[in-house]
Amino acid sequence: MVIDPSLEPENLRVIAQDNELSADLLAALKDHPSCWPGLRAWVEYVQVTGEHPPLPPIVYIQPADEPTAGSTISRGFPLKRLAVIAIAAALVVVLILLWQVVGQRNSSPQAIAEHEPSPTTPPVSTDTVFASGKGFMCLAKDASITCLGANNLGQLGTGKAGTENIHHFELSAPVEHLVAGSDFACASTASSITCWGDNRWRQAGDKSDQILSPTVIELFAGKPVDDLVAGAIHACALSEGKVWCWGSDYYGQLGSGTQGSLASGPTALSLDSASFLLSSDYSTCAGVKDALVCWGSNESHRLSAQDVPILVPTVIKDE
Known part of the structure; x- marks a missing residue:
């Protein structure tokens, strides 16, 4: 059995998830150029034990012999991965802003008066x-x-x-x-x-x-x-x-x-x-x-x- 070598890791994951895992299919998945280390280990485990644990997450690996000239976006780091990073960065900003709002509420004169420690009380860490x-x-x-x-x-x-x-x-x-x-x-x-x-x-x-x-x-x-x-x-x-x-x-x-x-x-x-x-x-x-x-x-x-x-x-x- 031969799997189209142009398929991406996402396609391999769907094939492994939606098809009967015959010996030929497992071998073809393992030898495919888009097979990442986690999937290869998963295939070997299925081949040895016959059990089907959950599929591992996709890990993109930069091909050593095919760098993308003049660009920091490579085949191993696709645009959708950059989108995920951008979303994560935005979430960090939201968390920081949220925490600043909470801090402002707790820094009003009334709040400070209510929670001011006594001279013998050590200050609480403000590390986040x-x-x-x-x-x-x-x-x-x-x-x-x-x-x-x-x-x-x-x-x-x-x-x-x-x-x-x-x-x-x-x-x-x-x-x-x-x-x-x-x-x-x-x-x-x-x-x-x-x-x-x-x-x-x-x-x-x-x-x-x-x-x-x-x-x-x-x-x-x-x-x-x-x-x-x-x-x-x-x-x-x-x-x-x-x-x-x-x-x-x-x-x-x-x-x-x-x-x-x-x-x-x-x-x-x-x-x-x-x-x-x-x-x-x-x-x-x-x-x-x-x-x-x-x-x-x-x-x-x-x-x-x-x-x-x-x-x-x-x-x-x-x-």
Whole structure:
């Protein structure tokens, strides 16, 4: 079977979604020039297991041998992607303006008089943190969180799919870290982690519900949270030098080194003395002493020169 080589990733996704997945069709999808790494891994999983997990999101990759001369718009970065970025930027501006209005209301002479701290009360932090997902974004100031955008998977923290485009809620303490995956988000205070949104891969917590309202992850209750990151469908946290990850291990994001469980609660990695975390869609790195240790998808050697598709926690060297 041959699929028209001029078809785009969107067409491949429709073909995979709407047709019976015969062995010939799977092979043709995998070998197609527009097949992105996520779809290739999905095809291999179907070929090995016979199971049909949800299709991965489309990732556009710039062809190395066909740059677009004289333009910053390439085949790997289409106009509609620029439109999405423009919309996201506009949403950020709306959030900032909204927060300024709230701040102005709270800065009136009457409000200041009502809330002026006593001389012995330390000032409350005015730091604001932002995070953006695939079609939504969230802003946190002190213990208050505002999310704006798509809510088809409860991304705004409503606990259910809906048509509203903005939602406010409060945590029990000021937010220190705020991160977002494709369709979920997590926030940490000094001693807790709360997540909400899409939970089909348990990326929003160790619960079976497919959509979560803001829910505390019990493992971290009372633990200091030193760092927090999110990939597309997984998240990781750092506490007292130790690293935990949860969500999908389909690309080894939880450190298994294999194509692991599609959904998993918090899993401890065999790392000590970590000091920070970094994350991309399907991989994570931790600073450990003077080294950078990374794990997850190694498609196209994106993490290491090792010829393996999934990397166990490995010290990354300049090779």
